[in-house]
Amino acid sequence: NAGVTQTPKFQVLKTGQSMTLQCAQDMNHNSMYWYRQDPGMGLRLIYYSASEGTTDKGEVPNGYNVSRLNKREFSLRLESAAPSQTSVYFCASSDGSRRLHINEKLFFGSGTQLSVL
Amino acid sequence: QQQVKQSPQSLIVQKGGISIINCAYENTAFDYFPWYQQFPGKGPALLIAIRPDVSEKKEGRFTISFNKSAKQFSLHIMDSQPGDSATYFCAARKAGTASKLTFGTGTRLQVTL
Numbered sequence: 448n449a450g451v452t453q454t455p456k457f458q459v460l461k462t463g464q465s466m467t468l469q470c471a472q473d474m475n476h477n478s479m480y481w482y483r484q485d486p487g488m489g490l491r492l493i494y495y496s497a498s499e500g501t502t503d504k505g506e507v508p509n510g511y512n513v514s515r516l517n518k519r520e521f522s523l524r525l526e527s528a529a530p531s532q533t534s535v536y537f538c539a540s541s542d543g544s545r546r547l548h549i550n551e552k553l554f555f556g557s558g559t560q561l562s563v564l
Numbered sequence: 565q566q567q568v569k570q571s572p573q574s575l576i577v578q579k580g581g582i583s584i585i586n587c588a589y590e591n592t593a594f595d596y597f598p599w600y601q602q603f604p605g606k607g608p609a610l611l612i613a614i615r616p617d618v619s620e621k622k623e624g625r626f627t628i629s630f631n632k633s634a635k636q637f638s639l640h641i642m643d644s645q646p647g648d649s650a651t652y653f654c655a656a657r658k659a660g661t662a663s664k665l666t667f668g669t670g671t672r673l674q675v676t677l
Contacts, residue, residue: 451607495664505664553665
């Protein structure tokens with residue numbers, strides 16, 4: 448049972464280059480999320496997809512695009528990478544069908560460490 | 565603007581001691597308050613969570629205390645162990661927003677022998 452799988456684990460880009468971070472989950476979850484983690488700033492939501500076919504901006508969407516390819520996959524694209532996008536990126540998923548349930552939880556992948564030079 | 569303020573930034577506790585991490589929020593629309601635990605090189609994982617209609621929730625050595633009037637909540641780790649050494653994040657969710665969580669800035673806990 449893989450859970451949430453992110454690729455790649457590490458990436459170094461030059462300013463202006465583009466790349467796509469891939470995420471897949473095998474838990475049949477409806478909702479998926481992309482967060483970035485920076486020292487002293489916690490985790491900040493970039494984009495999320497409440498269900499297949501929908502996406503919405505989170506707290507820090509500028510410079511990113513997403514695609515919910517199907518129920519399993521949710522990708523994050525950097526069109527023109529900037530040094531400010533150096534961060535650790537986490538994909539997460541949740542059941543999404545029981546929003547008010549106390550035990551609903553996010554399942555996180557192990558992250559992608561991205562450096563933009 | 566940090567909607568969920570977490571303190572301290574780092575904490576060192578001796579084995580067997582009590583670790584306490586505090587969080588405060590402003591938005592009264594938050595209705596769900598989880599804590600996540602993150603080990604180095606891993607993604608965060610849900611540790612324990614509470615809704616504002618209760619003042620305390622306990623799971624093993626981990627307890628959340630919730631003060632609705634003060635808009636504060638805290639995580640207490642009793643009998644802290646070296647294996648508890650990790651980064652802890654508090655979070656909050658607005659009612660009706662699926663699991664769009666707003667996270668605190670994190671507390672790095674080190675439990676020494």
